[in-house]
Amino acid sequence: MMISPNFSLWGKVLLLRFPLFDLGIVLESQFVHVCKLLRESGEQSLIPGLPDDLALRCLAKLSHGYHGLLQTVSKRWRNMICSSEYANYKAKQGWTDSWLFVLTERSNNQWIAYDPDADRWHPLPKIVRAHDDWQHSGFSCVCVCNHLLVIGGSYAPQDSALSHRKPIVTNEVLQFDPFTKQWTSVASMRTPRSHFACSVINGKVYVAGGRNSSSTMGLALVEAYDPVTDKWEELPPMPYPQMDCLGLSYKDKLHVLGDQAGLLEQNTSELFDPSNGTWCTVEDTWPFSRAMQFAVQVMEDGRLYTVVDWGESLIKTRDNEKGEWYNVGSVPSVILPYHSRPLETFGYGFAALKNKLYVLGGTALKWEWLGGGRYDIRRLSLVRFCDPSDNPLKWKETRPMCGLSCGSILGCASMEERFSS
Numbered sequence: 001m002m003i004s005p006n007f008s009l010w011g012k013v014l015l016l017r018f019p020l021f022d023l024g025i026v027l028e029s030q031f032v033h034v035c036k037l038l039r040e041s042g043e044q045s046l047i048p049g050l051p052d053d054l055a056l057r058c059l060a061k062l063s064h065g066y067h068g069l070l071q072t073v074s075k076r077w078r079n080m081i082c083s084s085e086y087a088n089y090k091a092k093q094g095w096t097d098s099w100l101f102v103l104t105e106r107s108n109n110q111w112i113a114y115d116p117d118a119d120r121w122h123p124l125p126k127i128v129r130a131h132d133d134w135q136h137s138g139f140s141c142v143c144v145c146n147h148l149l150v151i152g153g154s155y156a157p158q159d160s161a162l163s164h165r166k167p168i169v170t171n172e173v174l175q176f177d178p179f180t181k182q183w184t185s186v187a188s189m190r191t192p193r194s195h196f197a198c199s200v201i202n203g204k205v206y207v208a209g210g211r212n213s214s215s216t217m218g219l220a221l222v223e224a225y226d227p228v229t230d231k232w233e234e235l236p237p238m239p240y241p242q243m244d245c246l247g248l249s250y251k252d253k254l255h256v257l258g259d260q261a262g263l264l265e266q267n268t269s270e271l272f273d274p275s276n277g278t279w280c281t282v283e284d285t286w287p288f289s290r291a292m293q294f295a296v297q298v299m300e301d302g303r304l305y306t307v308v309d310w311g312e313s314l315i316k317t318r319d320n321e322k323g324e325w326y327n328v329g330s331v332p333s334v335i336l337p338y339h340s341r342p343l344e345t346f347g348y349g350f351a352a353l354k355n356k357l358y359v360l361g362g363t364a365l366k367w368e369w370l371g372g373g374r375y376d377i378r379r380l381s382l383v384r385f386c387d388p389s390d391n392p393l394k395w396k397e398t399r400p401m402c403g404l405s406c407g408s409i410l411g412c413a414s415m416e417e418r419f420s421s
Helices: 009-021 028-038 052-060 064-070 075-081 084-093
Strands: 099-104 112-115 120-123 134-137 140-144 147-151 154-157 173-177 182-186 197-201 204-208 222-226 231-235 246-250 253-257 267-273 278-284 296-298 304-309 313-319 324-330 349-353 356-360 363-368 374-379 383-386 396-398 409-415
Touching (some): 052 075, 052 084, 064 075, 064 112, 064 120, 075 084, 140 204, 140 409, 147 204, 147 409, 197 253, 204 253, 204 267, 296 349, 349 409
Antiparallel strands (some): 099 112, 134 154, 140 147, 147 173, 197 204, 222 231, 246 253, 253 267, 304 313, 313 324, 349 356, 356 383, 363 374, 383 396
């Protein structure tokens, strides 16, 4: 069906998304009529010609990236999108949408979110904290039960005049609700910690190791959070303390990878089995260390992908039967305007969403020939993605991050809506 160039932007959005509404095919002329009626000051229904309950279903099916656009249509639509009725309806239906959450070094502790369906970024509400002007780092962020959790970490002053102040390690847990678009505090960890292993297994969040002001050489303490009961449970400790470690959920077990993974000829990891509450040390091959730029993403088919930054940013995947890693491509260099040389990026984020791998932000060092030469730090807001099943990888650019968000990525987590069959 052809869409008239005079058709309004939000009308096109609805038209393109209406096949999801179980309403059948809606004619363009009907939407033109809707546009006209909604611009009249006294509209009595959400969508003229439809009962409000059906209109609510239509609006609730639109993903979060369109919400800012929908709120400009009319006062009643704005009130509906911001209402608890709308949030509760989406929650009841389980329509979370797909989200990519990101926090960057230059965003003043304000998270942003990306909607791949709408190809739009938007800022989340600012988190109100006691140390709002301090940099939050060393935390973990995961998505569980359709919510984003930001767990633990430390706060350090950004003002050089306060550099003598020691970082504050916290046990707080903050939760973002995608339905109400609000942050709330949930139950705190039993132990304050930063730079710790964290992962989700069967709907529970597991944290292990890390460090705090009283355990600078590492923690062996382990605990798990149940979002249904909003309680933390103490678990058997690790055999040895770990800090600056990574948590990886694989085959319903928690792997804790220490700082030396990838630096030794034979790597080991601590493995926790939640089914019997036991720890064991396993030998395995991990091609990275915590000191490097890396992350591990587990795709829907169970395949693992990681970035190994040994001077060139290689994308590797794992042969799960042999336990070996092999290259599938690399993160492309960046071409800056008026600079001929391709530049490597550092401090970028690496995430998986809807069977795509994303590389976000980061910094590049641009050589400036001024008085003997110096490096100019360029903080990037660009976002690139690829389908890891393509051979070779075909990288594409999507909409860059919004607002002040650019540079090194401090936190990154994805949440994908899954429909039951």
